[in-house]
Amino acid sequence: MTSLLVVKQHIKHFIGKYEVYLQPLGKFLVAFITLLFVNGATGYMTRLNSLAIVFVVALMCSFMPPNFTVIMAGAFVIAHLYAVSMECAVVMLAIFLLMFLLYYRFSPKDTLVILLTPIFFILKLPYAVPLTLGLLSSPLSIVSVACGIIVYYTITYITGNIVTLAGMAADDMAVRFRYVIDGILHNREMLVMIGAFSATIIVVYLIRRMPIDHCWIIATITGSLVNIMVLLLGDLIWDVNVSVPLAILGTAVSIGIAKIVEFFAFHVDYNRAESVQFEDDEYYYYVKAIPKITVAAPQRTVKKIHSSRRQN
Amino acid sequence: MINEERVILMTKLASYERGRGKKNVTISNFFRSDYIGFQLLKSVIYATMATGIVVGVYLFYHFEDLMQDVYELDLIEIGKDVLKYYLILIAVYCGISYAVYSYRYHKARKSLRNYYQNLRKLTQMYDS
Numbered sequence: 001m002t003s004l005l006v007v008k009q010h011i012k013h014f015i016g017k018y019e020v021y022l023q024p025l026g027k028f029l030v031a032f033i034t035l036l037f038v039n040g041a042t043g044y045m046t047r048l049n050s051l052a053i054v055f056v057v058a059l060m061c062s063f064m065p066p067n068f069t070v071i072m073a074g075a076f077v078i079a080h081l082y083a084v085s086m087e088c089a090v091v092m093l094a095i096f097l098l099m100f101l102l103y104y105r106f107s108p109k110d111t112l113v114i115l116l117t118p119i120f121f122i123l124k125l126p127y128a129v130p131l132t133l134g135l136l137s138s139p140l141s142i143v144s145v146a147c148g149i150i151v152y153y154t155i156t157y158i159t160g161n162i163v164t165l166a167g168m169a170a171d172d173m174a175v176r177f178r179y180v181i182d183g184i185l186h187n188r189e190m191l192v193m194i195g196a197f198s199a200t201i202i203v204v205y206l207i208r209r210m211p212i213d214h215c216w217i218i219a220t221i222t223g224s225l226v227n228i229m230v231l232l233l234g235d236l237i238w239d240v241n242v243s244v245p246l247a248i249l250g251t252a253v254s255i256g257i258a259k260i261v262e263f264f265a266f267h268v269d270y271n272r273a274e275s276v277q278f279e280d281d282e283y284y285y286y287v288k289a290i291p292k293i294t295v296a297a298p299q300r301t302v303k304k305i306h307s308s309r310r311q312n
Numbered sequence: 313m314i315n316e317e318r319v320i321l322m323t324k325l326a327s328y329e330r331g332r333g334k335k336n337v338t339i340s341n342f343f344r345s346d347y348i349g350f351q352l353l354k355s356v357i358y359a360t361m362a363t364g365i366v367v368g369v370y371l372f373y374h375f376e377d378l379m380q381d382v383y384e385l386d387l388i389e390i391g392k393d394v395l396k397y398y399l400i401l402i403a404v405y406c407g408i409s410y411a412v413y414s415y416r417y418h419k420a421r422k423s424l425r426n427y428y429q430n431l432r433k434l435t436q437m438y439d440s
Contacts, residue, residue, distance in 0.1 A: 089370075094365050101358045101365075102405070106412055174375040181373055 134204025
């Protein structure tokens, strides 16, 4: 454990020292990976699949505000869907616009969740998202996660029905439009996921705010159980095709991810917890103080020993 | 001789000025009513655009039905319905906006008050 803490200190020190370079690099990597995922999941407009274009756009994103990445990813998705059918692109554009107009003007920082949620779905680790957000964020992030889920399922639905959409007559615009809208609105799996993730975020948030020992790990495990239960319930009621073994496995891995998050964000020593009590003119104070676990990173000093040159 | 306490305070103040402070100063340049009023106006515009999108999608979705029954539709009744939902959306959205921006204004003022307090403390440190 000590060596892990030393590594953590080194990482913190490294990030602090090279923040100026790491910030654009981080933005570049997020944009590059996101655009690759978008191209991988859709990829109907062949021109956008070029690695050079992805590289250049990601490079642009690294020098722009983080929300620019979200806008570019959205533009890529719409462009790919436009290559399939204009109706799909219009539906996607309408979804994006509604999200940005109604919600993201309140909390523009949450837009990253809209990128990360579909990426975690593609990585088969979607359950890590509500657990992590419950630990680090507030219940308001439910809206962001729901938006991310809607985006993911819309793209999945369209890509899954691409043959049907392509087979429809070219002049059947209204039919295609209706087909896409019906598919999105009647996607029960999507609704079950939104329900499960919302319940998980609320449970994790409420438990981790409780003044109890090991609240973060209790919150993570309880949240995971709630997540599985809501998924099972949804499967039972609506017969959605949620693979239960995969959900359990994914949740187990997600607990691991949440534990890593906990290690970096909330690593405390409950054995050294102190309860103190004092008063002033107006209040009695009952304070519980739990020390953070920290170790000093060993400083390596390299001493160079040169043999002095003899001058003849 | 470096005064450690003063350096810490100055670093905190400088970090605040570069980060959150900038936004808070912009907010507190407005009177409360002006700030919230302006945000509410933006909310009305955004909600109107959102309604436009939803109505557009709805019309396109029912395009065939509408074309078939276009002469039998009670347009005034439909208009009333649309207006009713639009006003409900505006009311709910403006209510949420009012709560959010009132809270933000209050928080910005409080945070700036704290900043000016620290600034006074720093001046006192230099004076003493």
